[in-house]
Amino acid sequence: MRRGRLSGTKLLGIVAAGVMFAAAPAxxxxxxxxxxxxxxxxxxxxxxxxxxxxxxxxxxxxxxxQAIADSDAEMAGDMRSLIRSRIAAGESPEEIRAWLISRYxxxxxxxxxxxxxxxxxxxxxxLLVLLxxxxxxxxxxxxxx
Amino acid sequence: MKRRAIFWVPLAVAASILLGVFAAxxxxxxxxxxxxALIGQPVPDFDLxxxxxxxxxxxSLSLRRGEPHVVNIFASWCLPCRVEAPQLEAxxxxxxxxxxxxxxxxxxxxxxxxxxxxxxxxxxxxxxxxRVQIELGSAGVPETFVIDGRGIIRHQHIGAITPGDMATIVxxxxxxx
Numbered sequence: 001m002r003r004g005r006l007s008g009t010k011l012l013g014i015v016a017a018g019v020m021f022a023a024a025p026a027x028x029x030x031x032x033x034x035x036x037x038x039x040x041x042x043x044x045x046x047x048x049x050x051x052x053x054x055x056x057x058x059x060x061x062x063x064x065x066q067a068i069a070d071s072d073a074e075m076a077g078d079m080r081s082l083i084r085s086r087i088a089a090g091e092s093p094e095e096i097r098a099w100l101i102s103r104y105x106x107x108x109x110x111x112x113x114x115x116x117x118x119x120x121x122x123x124x125x126x127l128l129v130l131l132x133x134x135x136x137x138x139x140x141x142x143x144x145x
Numbered sequence: 146m147k148r149r150a151i152f153w154v155p156l157a158v159a160a161s162i163l164l165g166v167f168a169a170x171x172x173x174x175x176x177x178x179x180x181x182a183l184i185g186q187p188v189p190d191f192d193l194x195x196x197x198x199x200x201x202x203x204x205s206l207s208l209r210r211g212e213p214h215v216v217n218i219f220a221s222w223c224l225p226c227r228v229e230a231p232q233l234e235a236x237x238x239x240x241x242x243x244x245x246x247x248x249x250x251x252x253x254x255x256x257x258x259x260x261x262x263x264x265x266x267x268x269x270x271x272x273x274x275x276r277v278q279i280e281l282g283s284a285g286v287p288e289t290f291v292i293d294g295r296g297i298i299r300h301q302h303i304g305a306i307t308p309g310d311m312a313t314i315v316x317x318x319x320x321x322x
Binding site: 028029030031032035061062074075078079081082101102103104105107108 | 179180181182183220222223224248249250251254273274275276279280281282284285
């Protein structure tokens with residue numbers, strides 16, 4: 001009985017370790033200090049606001065499920081620095097977003113473009129409301145008749 | 146009885162949509178590596194200074210000169226890079242030169258890393274601020290790109306190259322000729 005329970009615990013441990021390894025991205029940090037604009041704002045508040053808005057809608061590549069604005073990962077810091085210096089150099093946030101998408105695909109943005117793959121995101125709610133109206137219309141008719 | 150069964154059908158359909166369309170991709174997103182969107186595209190322009198004294202750096206110009214290249218993105222602080230070091234050595238022994246991009250590294254750490262785990266690199270470009278890694282659509286270290294003679298990215302390997310991955314890398318290199 002005891003032996004069986006032990007092996008059960010072990011199995012659970014192995015499964016837990018497997019899940020942890022599968023879920024935790026293997027990233028480490030370098031020995032270099034954070035990039036120049038990783039944690040420093042741009043001197044121009046308007047530019048900083050643009051950069052901040054963009055950073056809140058760009059996905060962190062190593063943490064996932066987090067925007068680079070919220071992440072402490074070194075790579076997220078490098079991406080923040082890159083975005084701030086590009087904004088300071090006069091690029092528009094949407095140009096930078098398009099550039100990131102051309103490197104990492106739609107995955108990298110939390111504000112997806114309209115395309116065949118993303119069409120259901122925008123069209124499904126409209127279709128569902130129309131379907132609902134159509135169903136409700138049937139009920140109203142029955143009540144009247 | 147039959148009517149009762151039919152009553153459960155919409156619930157079953159809704160549950161399978163919820164799990165299959167929404168929940169499962171959430172889980173896959175955790176384990177799926179992020180591929181570069183540049184496969185099949187020309188390698189972007191870059192020019193990296195040498196990461197190590199006496200070793201040439203790496204520029205995109207040198208990747209468009211007719212012969213294929215294996216470009217390995219690595220770092221001395223990256224643990225899986227130690228795991229793939231013997232495989233890079235083996236590629237070099239097969240006559241496949243390795244061009245390196247060292248991410249966020251210092252020359253003294255690089256020298257120590259290469260002395261400990263082997264040095265298969267023909268060139269080492271220093272990507273100190275990670276700009277070139279991001280430019281290539283790479284999301285971590287190590288990653289390996291196979292680039293053909295016209296400078297088109299043909300293959301991306303994400304993570305350490307294991308002995309089992311060797312055939313794929315060699316085939317991609319041969320196909321890029």
